[in-house]
Amino acid sequence: MNYESAMSLLEKYGQSHILNYYNELDEQQKNSLLEQIKNIDFSILDALDKKADAKRGKIEPISAVTKEDIAVNKEKYLETGIEAIKAGKVAAVLLAGGQGTRLGFDKPKGMFNIGENKELYIFECLVNNLLDVVKMTDTWIPFVIMTSEKNNKDTVEFFKEHNYFGYNSEYVRFFIQDMAPSVDFNGKIYMEDKDRISSSPNGNGGWFSSLVRSGIFDELCGMGVEWLNVFAVDNVLQRIADPCFIGAVIETGSESGSKVVSKAAPEEKVGVMCIEDGKPSIVEYYELTDEMTYQQLENGQLAYRYGVILNYLFRTDCLVEINKQKMPVHIVDKKIPYMNENGEFITPEKPNGFKFETLILDMIHMHSSCLPYEVERNNEFAPVKNKDGVDSVETARKLLAENGVEI
Numbered sequence: 001m002n003y004e005s006a007m008s009l010l011e012k013y014g015q016s017h018i019l020n021y022y023n024e025l026d027e028q029q030k031n032s033l034l035e036q037i038k039n040i041d042f043s044i045l046d047a048l049d050k051k052a053d054a055k056r057g058k059i060e061p062i063s064a065v066t067k068e069d070i071a072v073n074k075e076k077y078l079e080t081g082i083e084a085i086k087a088g089k090v091a092a093v094l095l096a097g098g099q100g101t102r103l104g105f106d107k108p109k110g111m112f113n114i115g116e117n118k119e120l121y122i123f124e125c126l127v128n129n130l131l132d133v134v135k136m137t138d139t140w141i142p143f144v145i146m147t148s149e150k151n152n153k154d155t156v157e158f159f160k161e162h163n164y165f166g167y168n169s170e171y172v173r174f175f176i177q178d179m180a181p182s183v184d185f186n187g188k189i190y191m192e193d194k195d196r197i198s199s200s201p202n203g204n205g206g207w208f209s210s211l212v213r214s215g216i217f218d219e220l221c222g223m224g225v226e227w228l229n230v231f232a233v234d235n236v237l238q239r240i241a242d243p244c245f246i247g248a249v250i251e252t253g254s255e256s257g258s259k260v261v262s263k264a265a266p267e268e269k270v271g272v273m274c275i276e277d278g279k280p281s282i283v284e285y286y287e288l289t290d291e292m293t294y295q296q297l298e299n300g301q302l303a304y305r306y307g308v309i310l311n312y313l314f315r316t317d318c319l320v321e322i323n324k325q326k327m328p329v330h331i332v333d334k335k336i337p338y339m340n341e342n343g344e345f346i347t348p349e350k351p352n353g354f355k356f357e358t359l360i361l362d363m364i365h366m367h368s369s370c371l372p373y374e375v376e377r378n379n380e381f382a383p384v385k386n387k388d389g390v391d392s393v394e395t396a397r398k399l400l401a402e403n404g405v406e407i
């Protein structure tokens with residue numbers, strides 16, 4: 001991108017101030033600024049005009065294949081899932097572009113050592129879990145890792161240094177998710193420095209468009225991949241490319257699937273699956289009314305009991321269709337450090353603007369079917385979100401040990 005094309009793009013979005021200091025910059029800084037402009041998705045700013053419009057449709061409970069249903073059909077599901085993996089139809093996509101602010105660890109979250117008596121990194125736990133399926137099926141599963149501009153270098157080097165934790169590097173790919181700009185309350189993009197736009201990863205919903213942009217999606221399709229198992233970095237008990245889950249989604253003719261756990265308590269802070277206007281959907285815990293939180297079915301079970309654990313299975317042809325539509329954009333008030341008009345760097349004490357994110361959970365509502373697949377939470381859900389307390393390093397260690405993982 002050159003100066004002229006950058007300027008015309010910025011003018012279109014009313015953001016030409018980004019180039020105010022361009023003439024003061026050296027060659028390297030100029031190139032860096034143009035590169036940032038090229039990598040930013042400015043269309044996300046359109047969401048500011050629709051901020052007030054985000055209304056939910058008619059929400060109803062959804063039924064799942066329960067642990068009991070799965071036990072009955074296990075053999076059939078396993079056979080179908082293993083067959084799909086052996087035929088090279090399944091790839092795994094790790095979402096590791098987040099900033100992990102709650103954990104307060106300044107490196108990529110996957111580099112966190114969760115071991116007690118030995119080194120055991122979060123990335124390593126995930127690779128070990130995937131290797132279980134590689135061994136079971138005698139098939140290398142393409143393993144694609146999404147990073148962000150902020151953590152890509154550290155992540156790639158870490159995998160190399162550790163020899164991919166025993167994974168076959170020919171099957172590993174990395175791609176970088178897009179960034180979204182941070183703006184003031186009037187929608188003007190903040191600068192962090194004269195050559196640096198204030199931006200952050202555009203949320204985990206950006207994974208598919210970024211995968212396509214990277215060229216890796218085409219490569220996977222060329223290899224015959226038809227299903228993508230997408231999962232979060234922070235669940236160390238995550239079962240990846242689980243043949244039984246894959247088989248269940250295929251056997252039920254579903255377009256997508258989502259692993260779910262029964263909520264531990266009505267108030268548990270997880271998004272829950274539901275039907276919204278006749279289509280599968282997920283409502284975040286903070287969107288649940290009190291009535292919905294405690295609502296019960298005739299059998300006494302919670303009506304909205306299936307919490308999502310960020311482990312989804314998507315069919316590639318459906319993803320291509322979905323990618324033609326616009327994802328909902330979530331706008332969040334944040335404290336955004338910035339450079340003021342006198343060139344001083346300011347760290348605000350209260351929110352001074354908005355950040356933009358798209359969320360993978362919104363993709364579920366873009367499908368016509370999604371199979372909620374219930375798993376045993378103590379065996380498959382050990383999120384590392386916080387330093388201590390709920391969903392912390394301590395709770396995850398305990399669950400790893402309970403599942404026979406040497407830590």
Ligand code: UTP
Nearest residue numbers: 095096097098099100101102201203204232233
């Ligand atoms: P979280 O919603 O927990 O966000 O991510 P986070 O950034 O990791 O952590 P906090 O909220 O700052 O503490 C859920 C999953 O989505 C990925 C994360 O890496 C994690 O696997 N993610 C999140 C991305 O890949 N990109 C993003 O922009 C945001």
